Structures are given as structure tokens and as C-alpha cells.
Amino acid sequence: MGNRAGTGWLPCRLSAIDERWNALLRPAWLITLAFAVIADLAGTAYVLHENFETRPAFFDVGLTFDTDGTAIPTVGPSGDEATRLGIVAGSRLLAVDGRALPRDAGLERLAGALRDAPGTTVELRIADPQGKAADYTLTRSPDHTRQADAGEPIPRDVRFGIRLLTSLAACAVLLLSAGLLFLRRGRDPVALLLSFGFLLMAATIDPPLPMWLGLGFADSYDVVSTAGWALILIALAAFPDGRFIPGWLRWLVPLSVPLAVLLSIDEVDTNLQVLVGVGIPLALIGLWILRYRKLERGIELQQIKWAAFGFAAGFFLVGVAVAAAAKFGDVNSPSANLLIVVAFNLGFILLPLGLLISLIRFRLWEADLVITRSTAYAVVTLLVGIVWATTTDLVKEMVTATLGQHNTTVSASISAVIAAGLFAPTQSLVLGYTKRRFGKYSSKLRTTAERLPAWSATASPADLGMRTLAAIAESVHATRAAVLTLTPTGRELVAARGIEEPEALTAPEIVPEDDPRFTLQLPLEDEDGTIGTLLLGPRSDGNRYNRDEREALQALTEPLAEAIRRAMQRVQREAGMHKMISAVEERLAKIERGGIGGPDPAPA
Numbered sequence: 001m002g003n004r005a006g007t008g009w010l011p012c013r014l015s016a017i018d019e020r021w022n023a024l025l026r027p028a029w030l031i032t033l034a035f036a037v038i039a040d041l042a043g044t045a046y047v048l049h050e051n052f053e054t055r056p057a058f059f060d061v062g063l064t065f066d067t068d069g070t071a072i073p074t075v076g077p078s079g080d081e082a083t084r085l086g087i088v089a090g091s092r093l094l095a096v097d098g099r100a101l102p103r104d105a106g107l108e109r110l111a112g113a114l115r116d117a118p119g120t121t122v123e124l125r126i127a128d129p130q131g132k133a134a135d136y137t138l139t140r141s142p143d144h145t146r147q148a149d150a151g152e153p154i155p156r157d158v159r160f161g162i163r164l165l166t167s168l169a170a171c172a173v174l175l176l177s178a179g180l181l182f183l184r185r186g187r188d189p190v191a192l193l194l195s196f197g198f199l200l201m202a203a204t205i206d207p208p209l210p211m212w213l214g215l216g217f218a219d220s221y222d223v224v225s226t227a228g229w230a231l232i233l234i235a236l237a238a239f240p241d242g243r244f245i246p247g248w249l250r251w252l253v254p255l256s257v258p259l260a261v262l263l264s265i266d267e268v269d270t271n272l273q274v275l276v277g278v279g280i281p282l283a284l285i286g287l288w289i290l291r292y293r294k295l296e297r298g299i300e301l302q303q304i305k306w307a308a309f310g311f312a313a314g315f316f317l318v319g320v321a322v323a324a325a326a327k328f329g330d331v332n333s334p335s336a337n338l339l340i341v342v343a344f345n346l347g348f349i350l351l352p353l354g355l356l357i358s359l360i361r362f363r364l365w366e367a368d369l370v371i372t373r374s375t376a377y378a379v380v381t382l383l384v385g386i387v388w389a390t391t392t393d394l395v396k397e398m399v400t401a402t403l404g405q406h407n408t409t410v411s412a413s414i415s416a417v418i419a420a421g422l423f424a425p426t427q428s429l430v431l432g433y434t435k436r437r438f439g440k441y442s443s444k445l446r447t448t449a450e451r452l453p454a455w456s457a458t459a460s461p462a463d464l465g466m467r468t469l470a471a472i473a474e475s476v477h478a479t480r481a482a483v484l485t486l487t488p489t490g491r492e493l494v495a496a497r498g499i500e501e502p503e504a505l506t507a508p509e510i511v512p513e514d515d516p517r518f519t520l521q522l523p524l525e526d527e528d529g530t531i532g533t534l535l536l537g538p539r540s541d542g543n544r545y546n547r548d549e550r551e552a553l554q555a556l557t558e559p560l561a562e563a564i565r566r567a568m569q570r571v572q573r574e575a576g577m578h579k580m581i582s583a584v585e586e587r588l589a590k591i592e593r594g595g596i597g598g599p600d601p602a603p604a
Helices: 019-059 080-085 107-116 143-149 156-184 189-202 208-214 218-238 247-264 270-292 299-328 334-360 364-403 408-438 440-455 461-476 502-506 547-592
Strands: 063-066 074-077 092-096 121-127 133-139 481-487 490-497 520-526 529-536
Touching (some): 019 063, 019 107, 019 143, 019 156, 019 189, 063 107, 080 133, 092 107, 156 189, 156 334, 189 334, 218 247, 218 270, 270 299, 299 334, 440 547, 461 490, 461 547, 490 502, 520 547
Antiparallel strands (some): 063 074, 121 133, 481 490
């Protein structure tokens, strides 16, 4: 192959999928799709059963359970009684009412044993995380559930509903994106890698995730989820055209396997796993910025921006959620843990969403505004959070020094007031910056509207129309546009842009306002009435104009109508003046030649 094609067996780019491979990959993709859909449906049924059948069996005796990170379910306290007796999280249930449980008993077996235990008290033998076993007598009572939820601002069923809805939304977006990639880019290797990766992710995040762990398939879960991560990693390295730039990125193809294994080993430090699982994809997205920063402004660049924003925001949120769960998951309240799960699900919604927007070309030109505003708000939130955390500790010390005792409520309230006071002006700065930075279309059109009166003093109506259409094309990315004026006999074309045979718009049988090529028609009106129409086609990304764009265009119509009317009147006056001057010049020329009105002939 040579250096340009690659070194040895590592190519510098992924080749397009040919017919033979496409015939093999199509059924493989359909099988993977079916696997993901079945996993999502089964996972949904599992979490519904777990929430309304399995979990109450533990809650009734003041216990909770955990299946995350272990093949054997562990139990912990859920009410005051279990906590008072000394039961700690991470313990193992060994026996119920004297009946020993198998060492490898699954969650359903444990729940069934608790549910079948007769009476209002249950004798349990529980081993703590160090393996020390002890007997406990727990009371079966609904008070345990009320005690566990007493300090929670969000009821348990509401928390479950929010978690399930956000999880299903994430799965739906992943499945939809995978389907669109396969249907629209079936021969693109990068699109296929992303499609397979999204399907595997949809099969392993919430709600299938609790099912994998609860049924004891943690190892299988690790294989499927890390395989999806590895496919997405390779796709990011070769995005968007299959080329590995810089060339050393092609080594990620073989390295993705050991990296995926690293992510699946529970004994590996969580911080290292987050660094690998999130840091490497974010670094690859950073390389996109270096690679495409010199790309000409246009649809392709906007598509890359949306894809990069989706991937970056998604991986960032997933990383934050995983890190927060590892550090605070055991000590947070259920409501706080819900925020972690929602952030995790939102990350998987954003991950393919940018690519989905890029593919269907939805609002491509809003990419800069969305990216910058989202980044700015993230920075604002981070700064306010740092201020709140810092001032909380500071105020806590001040309150302790002043009152002689610790008062969490006072310190938290004062720090919250300080943080809220910083949020409003910081938010105002962010909105002001984004309006100045990305309100170019409105400012460009506003500048054009301000200059039209001066231009009308010297420019022709056609020149005014072309200048205005050029500003509109640059500002709101209109694919085609035309300015028509009304005449006693019909319409007259003043200016057109991006239209084949624009003169046809003035034909008597044509009604331009009904032309499907123009999605927006704005009457040109001033204080003297309607003078014509501004016709605009869709934006270059195929979308209609948003509200701000329509308002900016509407504000331009009156100055444009006044300028065209003034220019037409000036042109008519100048035409009349030129006609008069031409008549005088013609008469003078005849006089000089001795024509009509010349001097009398000399006498004979």
C-alpha cells in the first residue's frame, strides 16, 4: 500500500463497504437491532417488576439491595430499625427464618424468601462486608418505607418514573440514530461503526442495565457495553470520511481491544476508567477542531460542529455521572442519585443527537449559538457551584465562631444567597455575549436597513434589491430570493438571487406568492402602501426561518419598501430630466444646422 495507504496491515483510512460485505453486514445489523430492542423491552419489564414486586419485599423488613458491581446481591439498611441494629450496606443475606440460602442466590430468590416468611417479624442471618455473620430480628412494617422516604423531596414512584422515562428516551434516540445511519449511510464504514456502537449502547444502558446485573450477567454486560464503546472510539478516530488524521490514530484499531478490557475490569481504579472511557473520546473530538478549523464556512462545517457538540456533551455528562456515582453513590440520598442517573441518561441522549441533527440537517446554522451558549452556561454553573461550596465552608466557620455552635441551615442559606446573587449578573453577561457574537444575522440586516435611505439617493432599485438580497443570503442563509414590485400591468422583477429564469416570476399566469420554491413571502409596505413583495426560499439546511430571523426580516421590509419607492421616483425624475435635456439638445442641434427656428435668410 505504501505509507499513504498505511503501514503493514494498518490502513490510513477505512474503505467503503462493498456489495459482498454489505450482504454480510445487513443481517448482522438486523440481528443486533433485534437484540437491542429485545433487551430494552425485557429491561423495562424487569425494572417494573423490580420496583413494584421485588423491592417492596426488602422494604417491608427495612432493607434495601444492590446488584451493581457484584455478581451476588448485597443488602443494606432502609429504615431506622435496621440501622439501629447495625446492619450496614454491602452485607450478604445468608438465611431467612433459619432456612439457609444458596451462596449464589439471585435477587429473585432472596426477594421470594423474604416475601414467603410468615408473621410480622423475620429472623435473618446477615454477614457484613468483612464476612462476620450475625442474627437479626426485623419487623415487617410499611413504616420502613415511610422512614426511608421521609427526608426525600421527590416521592419514590416519581423518582422511578423520571428515571424510566429518561432511560427510555436515551434508548429511543440511540436506536433512531442507529437506524438512520444504517439506512442513509449503509456503505459508509464510519456510519456503520457508529450504528453498531449505538445499538450495543442501547442494549446495555438503563433500563437493560439493572436486568444484566440483577440476573447475574455482569460479565456479559461488560463485553457488550465495552464492545460498543470500542466501535464508537474507532469511528471517532476516523470521523467523518474514514481517514485517520493524524495517521497514528489508526493504532486505535488494535488498541481499542485492550482499552475495552481495561474498562471492564472492576479492580481497575474508577478514575483511570473514567479517564480512558471519557478522556480519549473527548481528545479525539478535540482533534476534529484542529482538523476542520480551516474548513470553509458552509453546510459541511455546520454538520461537523453539531456532531462534535453532541459527542462532546454526551461523553462529558456520562463521565461526570460515572465519576459522581463512584465517589458519592453510597452516601447520596435517592433523590441525589436520581440526578446522577438523569445526567447519565441525558449524556446518552446528547451523544447521538448531534449526529442525528447533522444527518437530517435540522437547524444546522444554530450550531454556533447552541454550542457557545451551552458551554457558557456550563462554565457559569461550575463557577457558581464553586462559589457556593467555598462560601458554605467559610460561612460555616464564621457561624461557628460567632454563635459558638455549628448551624448547617444558616451557612447553607447564606452561601445560596451569595451564589444566587452571582448567577443573575453572570447569566446576563452570557446572554449579552451570545447575542453580540451570534446575532450577526439580525445586526447585518439592521445595518442594511439603516443604510438603505442613503443608498436610495444614488443607487437604482435593482442595485438596492441586490444589496439587500446579498445581506439576507449572508445573514439567514436563504437559498433563493427575489424582490418584485407592483406595476399598473402586473409585476416587475427588481432583483433575484439563486433562481433559474427569474424573469418567469413576472409572467401574467404566475402567482409568485404560491410558488412552492418560496417558503416565506413578506409584503413590502411603507406609509404610502404596498409596493411589492420579498420572496425567500428555505435556508440552505432545508429548514424554515426561526422566529428571530423572521422578525429581523420583517423589520427590513419597510426600509426596503421606502428605499425602492424613493429610488423609483428618483429614477423617474431623472428619466424625465434626461428626456427634457435630450429634447433641448436636439432643438439646439437643429438650430445650429439652420433648421426650424433658425435666423432669417439674407435679402436678395
